[in-house]
Amino acid sequence: MRASERAVDQTASSALHTPLALSAYAGDAACLACHQQISESYVHTAHHLTSQVASAESIHGSFSAGANALKTANPGLTFEMQAMPDGSFTQTANYVTRTGTLQTLTQPIDLVTGSGRKGQTYLYWAGELLFELPVSYWTVGKEWINSPGYQDGTAHFDRPIAPQCLECHASYFESLAPPVNRFDRTKLVLGIGCERCHGPGAEHVRRERLSPQPRPGSSEEAIVNPARLDRERQIDVCALCHAGAGEALAQPLSFKPGDVLAEYVRSPAVLPGAPLDVHTNQVQLLRESKCFLSSNMTCSTCHDTHEEQRDVAALSSKCLGCHTQKACPKYKTLPAAIKTRCVECHMPLQHSNTLFSDNSGERLTPKVRNHRIAVYAEFTAK
Known part of the structure; x- marks a missing residue:
């Protein structure tokens, strides 16, 4: 390839990502x-409520x-949540220093992440x-x-939120890095909105509003x-957030529905x-299922992302x-x-080993639906 052709190829790749x-x-x-009708039902889904x-x-x-406090593994440290x-809303750490002095550290609760089906984690701006x-x-x-990622019994408020976190918990943001957790607060769009699955829609709306008909282009x-x-490509839309943390090959939010996800994220090999x-x-678990291997099913075969789906019997x-x-x-x-x-029976709830919280010597792990459709003897209907 000549130098001029390489330059064009690199420019195209840069624009793509x-x-x-x-x-x-x-x-x-x-x-x-x-x-x-679709939008009114979607606002109640876990995707929409994820931030x-x-x-x-x-x-x-x-x-x-009495219900707004958290004791920790450190008897000299407690946390208190307050509605002002x-x-x-605030979180306050009350702790005793090595010299025996009582100190407090307070930060606001600015954002909520997690729909609350299993739990919520909270963020603050500095x-x-x-x-x-x-x-x-x-x-x-x-x-x-205790929040995942924090060591139980310590009074820290310094765990940064990286762009990869927001990519699965927000619709839009603009990074101002460095540092990695610096963002434009005025351009943060919370929740997973319509355009995360359907792609940017401003041009679509513009064409729909053109009058008279016919509109130029479809x-x-x-x-x-x-x-x-x-x-x-259908599965890639879901896999961006439901296939685990991979190695980013492009800037966050550069992947758009219809793109080849492997060009944007390198997922770890699964043996x-x-x-x-x-x-x-x-x-990955779905791909291991006989149902998947012997059919053309996708995530949307079972899931309607426009609706709140919590009835296992209906599913x-x-x-x-x-x-x-x-x-x-x-x-x-x-x-x-x-x-x-x-x-x-065939997609049982099982404990996650990667999502956990240590609390006074007890490890809390949420139960998540196993997407490997199979026969599990211990869950067989009785």
Whole structure:
């Protein structure tokens, strides 16, 4: 390849892996104008609620006296969560120094990450720097817990939020690095919005609003319908966040639906039979499933991202699109109930080993749905 050709190729590659400006996005409100029914259901999903501004409604933890404190492995350290008179919220570390002096360190709760289905973690701004707070909320126990990544019994508020974190918990942001956790606060768009799966929509909206008809070009050309992508590109849209942390090959937010994810993220090689975590390797686990290998299924075969889906019995009906009740060995003993137990038995809830919190000597790990569809003897319906 000649030098001029290499230069053109490098320029094209650079453009491909460069995030678009915020102006390329229309925002969820613009989508609502034409897709009201879908948008109104989507706002209740875990994707949409994965990051929010801190408020009495968005924070699930209790601020009531007696329920707003966290004891740690260090008897000289406790944390207290408070709802302030001005409507703000704080986390305070109360600790005893080596000289016996009582000290306090307080930071605001500015942002909420996590829909609350399993828990929530909270963030705070220090100027343009974004940090994780040391206390999170555990939904199962309805209690405050030590935040993942923080050492139990220490009074630190210094865990930085990297762009890779926001890429799966926000719709848009602009990095001002260095340092790695410096962002433009005015351009942070919270939640996973419509355009994370459908691509930037400002041009699509512009064409739709043109009058009179016909419009120059097709509105369909300016938006992505993931259902019309081929199988691998459909899965790539989900794998960006549901295949674990890989090695970034491009700037965050440069991947767009329809792109080849491998050009943007290098996922670690998975050896046959190697243990995979139910939290960080959902796509890899699905790919190991016989159901996946013997069909053309994708994530959307079972999941409708526009709807809140928490009814496991209802999701089991998806299995019956390919399988019959009579094919299950338990059919004769559970003829009526078996049709609602597919997911419970063949995609059981199991503990994650990569997502955990250490609390006074106890390790808390959430249960996550195993996406390797298989026969698990210990979960077989009885």
